[in-house]
Amino acid sequence: MAAPGFRHQGTQNPAGGARRLLCCLLALVVTIVVIVGLIILIFWLVVRPKPIDYYVDGASVHDFNISSSDALNATLDLTLVADNHRNHRVSVYYDDFEVTVWYDDNMIAFSNVDPFYQPKRNETRLDVHPLAKSTPLLSSVAKDLKHDRSGGKVELEVRVRSRIRFKVGSARTKHYTLHAYCPVVVKFSSATNFDRVYCDVDI
DSSP states (O other), X not given: OOOTTOOOOOOOOHHHHXXXXXXXXXXXXXXXXXXXXXXXXXXHHHHOOOOOXXXXXXXXXXXXXXXXXXXXXXXXXXEEEEEOTTOSXXXXXXXXXXXXXXXXXXXXXXXXXXXXXXOTTOEEEEEEOOEEEEEEOOHXXXXXXXXHHHHTEEEEEEEEEEEEEEEETTEEOOOEEEEEEEEEEEESOTTSOOOOEEOEEEO
């Protein structure tokens, strides 16, 4: 039995102090994340990039040949235009840029473009040469392509895929993926004028 007038002092629980410290640190991290998120959101709403327009300004094909084993060889000459005129404050970094050419949902040619930087209010022209080198074709696809060749023109879809970052002042955003889909009718006669084709763009 404790002596009269003596009050027992409880010892401090170290685990409880550690939990309180951990909760404070967690609350601080959450607060910082929320503040940074709000800053990014406000920044995005203020300088939100306008859509980038894409169009094909020229398309031709040469060295077209389908072998007896239904393999395609051909080179396409494409002039792609990336139009950033609508962005007065936003420039774009293209960190990779891939162009593929499709015929009836079959990829028949591709090409890569070196990374480049596009300033604000700028129009960038890209001469791209997707190559089909012994590209294997289904017999039905080869037959349709031969028929189109005899008719003097072929309907293709040019697809662009690029990893991009936007830049405003000295600030840069995270990476986004840009897709562009461009339906193109390519005529085998080089003397035929080409009508500009606008693309559907998704970021």
